[in-house]
Amino acid sequence: MEQHRTRPPQSRPPRGGPPLPPQAGRGGARTPRQAGAGVAKTSAPVSPLVQAVRRFPNPRLTGLGSGLFCAASMFTLACLIQLLFGASIVVYGVLFLPVCVLTAVWVRRADLVTSVVAVPIAFAVGLLPIADSDGGFGGRLMGLVTALAMHAGWLYGGTLLAGVIVTVRKARMMTRKAAQRRRSV
Numbered sequence: 001m002e003q004h005r006t007r008p009p010q011s012r013p014p015r016g017g018p019p020l021p022p023q024a025g026r027g028g029a030r031t032p033r034q035a036g037a038g039v040a041k042t043s044a045p046v047s048p049l050v051q052a053v054r055r056f057p058n059p060r061l062t063g064l065g066s067g068l069f070c071a072a073s074m075f076t077l078a079c080l081i082q083l084l085f086g087a088s089i090v091v092y093g094v095l096f097l098p099v100c101v102l103t104a105v106w107v108r109r110a111d112l113v114t115s116v117v118a119v120p121i122a123f124a125v126g127l128l129p130i131a132d133s134d135g136g137f138g139g140r141l142m143g144l145v146t147a148l149a150m151h152a153g154w155l156y157g158g159t160l161l162a163g164v165i166v167t168v169r170k171a172r173m174m175t176r177k178a179a180q181r182r183r184s185v
Helices: 048-055 063-085 089-106 109-127 136-150 152-184
Strands: none
Touching (some): 063 109, 109 152
């Protein structure tokens, strides 16, 4: 038995390209982006600080990508700290905080929670080159555990910082969706 469509097919503009013009006989329904395409927008001048922030890169990392970025950054920073500062864990902790912020800001919306999980793992991975050890696997492991215990404040602070950023991003996303639903109804 043949089944018929219950609604007409909808045409979608190709991704990344300009929107297609409305076809004859289809009504004048236009998206907000199409409706404002020919209208000159007047907006308030933007401060130089906002312009500088907008020029920064704005990648969107997946959950795995944010974990790899954070772990690779911390490991690289730890190796540099080992060379330049003689394994100073305080310098490592201070540099850990901006990496946490970048990880939480650059993770995409669908994977927000993963950044909070990736940050503590990256802290431990980065401690490997700078943790004190007596040699061998057991000594290295004992140095890592000791460093984690002695400098847990940096770990908790960075994780808390990433958690707050992720929570604010999620709340803003939920607020936007609710406002969009109210407008469409």
